[in-house]
Amino acid sequence: MTVRVGVIGTGIMGADHVRTLTTSVAGVRVSAISDLDEQRAQAVAVEVPGARVLSDPLALVHDAGVDAVLVASADSTHEELVLACLEAGKPVLCEKPLAPTSDGALRIVETEVRGGRRLVSVGFMRRYDPGYVDVKAGLRDKVIGAPLMLHCVHRNGFSAPGTATSGLITGSAVHEFDVVRWLLEEEITRVTVHRPRSSSLVVGGTSDPLFVLVETTSGLLADVEVFVNAQYGYEVRCELVGEYGTLLLDEPEQVRRRSSRSRSSRVSLDWRDRFAEAYRRELQDWVSGVAAAEQRGASAWDGYAATVAATAGVAALESAGPVPVDLEKRPDLYESR
Amino acid sequence: MTVRVGVIGTGIMGADHVRTLTTSVAGVRVSAISDLDEQRAQAVAVEVPGARVLSDPLALVHDAGVDAVLVASADSTHEELVLACLEAGKPVLCEKPLAPTSDGALRIVETEVRGGRRLVSVGFMRRYDPGYVDVKAGLRDKVIGAPLMLHCVHRNGFSAPGTATSGLITGSAVHEFDVVRWLLEEEITRVTVHRPRSSSLVVGGTSDPLFVLVETTSGLLADVEVFVNAQYGYEVRCELVGEYGTLLLDEPEQVRRRSSRSRSSRVSLDWRDRFAEAYRRELQDWVSGVAAAEQRGASAWDGYAATVAATAGVAALESAGPVPVDLEKRPDLYESR
Amino acid sequence: MTVRVGVIGTGIMGADHVRTLTTSVAGVRVSAISDLDEQRAQAVAVEVPGARVLSDPLALVHDAGVDAVLVASADSTHEELVLACLEAGKPVLCEKPLAPTSDGALRIVETEVRGGRRLVSVGFMRRYDPGYVDVKAGLRDKVIGAPLMLHCVHRNGFSAPGTATSGLITGSAVHEFDVVRWLLEEEITRVTVHRPRSSSLVVGGTSDPLFVLVETTSGLLADVEVFVNAQYGYEVRCELVGEYGTLLLDEPEQVRRRSSRSRSSRVSLDWRDRFAEAYRRELQDWVSGVAAAEQRGASAWDGYAATVAATAGVAALESAGPVPVDLEKRPDLYESR
Amino acid sequence: MTVRVGVIGTGIMGADHVRTLTTSVAGVRVSAISDLDEQRAQAVAVEVPGARVLSDPLALVHDAGVDAVLVASADSTHEELVLACLEAGKPVLCEKPLAPTSDGALRIVETEVRGGRRLVSVGFMRRYDPGYVDVKAGLRDKVIGAPLMLHCVHRNGFSAPGTATSGLITGSAVHEFDVVRWLLEEEITRVTVHRPRSSSLVVGGTSDPLFVLVETTSGLLADVEVFVNAQYGYEVRCELVGEYGTLLLDEPEQVRRRSSRSRSSRVSLDWRDRFAEAYRRELQDWVSGVAAAEQRGASAWDGYAATVAATAGVAALESAGPVPVDLEKRPDLYESR
């Protein structure tokens, strides 16, 4: 009854997921942990009663004491590990990206389709954020009519040192690519990238901010400001514009302080702070789905489509105009969402 | 390692708690359920793998398969059941009120003190609401200086038919009494109740709204509007006024809709909607505390003090001026919070 | 056609009014200025083409080049000057209070009634604030049903040195007394004053903040926090609670800044900053009324009623319970508002 | 001392301006009114003491009783009337556009330069909106660092029947073109127009909404959603993104209503409602400037630059990529703003 999860990767996100699974999710325990850095894995495991540390992540995948696998290791390892899970017939939740390249993601899709059963979930946690869920509910309830435009803002306080410009697309804008697909239930057809004046506080030649335009099958236009050195904090917002109204998702704000001639509320520090509840719900839903033998959350197809859009976005960085997003035909396995 | 919880009472709150414990709380399973209405208990238990239904709540308390007890039955049963838990040496989370009368609450305190170990927690869930937690953190961080006043609003859309005026004090204002004590870490000394013009939509002679003034040891004045037939929805707000700033807790609001000449956001339907996350955190903390052999959340002393304040509030309904709140001396057992 | 206004008193408010009349109000010019400090009057007059300085305020009232008088001199002079205007048959806009004592205000009322024509307006500028006007319109349009309670907050950053506790009533709460009367179109029947814990930043024994309760003819209860050393800035708010909804007047806020982990908007510096537009509209309406031979804004009766309520409030400072507000019978002259 | 203004055009805006000048602006009177529809002019004049109706607008310009002219007639008449004012040496406030074509606007600039004195103001009223003024002040005060992007939203409830797609650029986006130039004090270099999916509620083949990208000399990128059939109301917003913070101008909102499970505030009906105070300040500043013999507000150069940008925008409607904005060299006469 209790789902035994093996976690691969104990960096910031992986360690957070172990903690959340152990302290805030029902019906699960973390039974095995693996990391390239075995000491780091040990340090995490010590807080988890009954968790073993395995040095070989593939051994973890195949371990009899592991019912399902959470992949939070380096992006370059995702494809191999997810394929191993498919081979082992085990449900897997893979942090985004499903794979760094479209080809790699497609191989996962094809392998899963051959297996005939959806086992792969991708960690697009915004689908679980109460705010995004409300926006989607509002759209479904026809309160704004047919959607026409989506304006998005995605800001981080500071990027990791050495972040390439392409990282703004593959690491940040990719969340909006998934939001566009999930919210509108259509595919992305083209991506254009503009480079506004860059912040002088950004070193090493990175273009930051970027302004990304995304078009969908029905002709909806989404625009995304990506600014990963915005200094003041982390902020994600969007406004969905419909034929007779709009839905605006803002930062949650419950407590406002009056002091020093100002009324103010706190801006999030980073995505973990902002999306803590979304991560918890994502993990709970995944675990409950594993127990119910159902794949939940973003599918392998969603992971593949996001990677293809991100790849087009990276190409668009060097292109004057729009770059098309060409997807394979969607297999029947992914018909229902 | 997994805490086995027995739940007594499967009305709206009890059934909700069973669901939350089963689907959203780590380290716990509901192993036994009891209700006066055995069919209702069965209907709830059917959703919980491994849960037995016991017809006798006292048998549930003493059952070997129950590590801790959650009491969500009728108010009049609380005292007896909590005393039974103390006798059985089992941790108990009792929905408020701890007991309907000050004497009853005091008997629980005295029994627990004799036992020498804190086992009783009271379901004042606002202590777990992220907004209230932020207000308390702001106060501690000295961002507004010493507190001077607290303005509170507590509105329900509709009261249960037949609600007596005293129910506004014992069922609603009592939450603010606990908030005042928890936030300020002082005791309440006096309560005054005013009866503003009553809503014509309220039938049966109930005075609604009420306006309640609460004074504390340090002379802080809190005022509470209690309005349980506010029609438009459920809303809880407060503003803590300090020497050089204030902290204002408003309804959470993340998505705003533009439509029909209006920008709007949704008001909560009721307290379960508004405080769903607070309940989840309360239950998680209680379960984690049980596993760690620590009492967490509001203590029996807190439950007693709230009942004494509520009793004074009810007396104040019939009094022109303030009614004193006289507490026994606080036992050492409740020194640390 | 152009109304020629004489201004008595060129302190902060008087000088502001001269500037507003000269630069932002249609159909008027300031033709005469008087102040005890003649140099101060000269300094103001120099900016106003065609304005003469008169040393005797009573001469100004009777000057042939003055069609209407604005009284912004010391409170103690109001009664004499307003009575002189009545004697001269000239419209007068008197800054609040109409008179410091109820008796003085009543003498003005009686004199005006004897004259048979409303000439006196009192400077309760909130009646012209777009926010308060919206609240009143919402009440009239029945969007919240019958009013039951009114919660008010009135904060200043700092009080003038040496402000007595009674000054919180007569200088600040008096605005809310007028708001209650104007908004609800009923009279105040009782006033109670509570002294919460005082700010340690207030010197000289002043009780600050105060908490004032006001009851009206229909049984509506209004509560007012008056805090004149709130440090962080100037803020006026209210929430009118009706049978099926509320109207909440907050500080206007149009531009929000994101910076340093915070979203913030500016709090007003003082009442002139906050109510600049209300003052402009008040003056424009008064001038237009003078041109149309109509008294507009708060009447002498309103000024009298506010003074009586303030007097009761001052008495309530030393009383444990409520102090009644006893008004004379309202003369027919003040029937229509 | 009183400026005598002649108003040409008594359509909605012209009639509003007459009313504002007469009832809310200091130091002015409307002395002459002209309209193609003489009856309409009469109906407006009847409310203005001392105003004559002239059938010939050019006669009005040259009338000895007219010190300054306000042009609010059809766009096609602007050039001729403004040139007549320059010939007569009279200050003129011309509603936007200064002229429908770049050539026409340039002729005005050249004529004014030859005259050696700035007499022309253009009615870009947003420069007087308190919100925009605050944004500009924040930028100047360095609270957000160097500006990098500007996100704009410009929505009307409904467009006039038969509005062509180009009208979204020349009638609506042109305000944002002026805002970009005024706020950033740089020129626009390129304009791109995207056509998102169109609202099905728009008839006659108009593309609505549009999404317009504007680039400036320094490389700043501004984006503008123009949506003139947004149904729900009128709304203008912007967010200026700087190197370490942002400034977000939202709709003013002072009163919030709670009712029917919703907290809501009113959306403006149209631009006159939203910008009423901006218009008043614009007119007051223009009148005060006329009295002081200074040109204030947007200059003829600003009117010309906006028309050139709008012309590029219209061309961009039919172009796949950006269209350059080529301005003449700015004459010295327009050095200071």
Ligand SMILES: [Mg+2]
């Ligand atoms: Mg992620």
Ligand SMILES: [Mg+2]
């Ligand atoms: Mg409770």
Ligand SMILES: [Mg+2]
């Ligand atoms: Mg005043």
Ligand SMILES: [Mg+2]
């Ligand atoms: Mg305009």
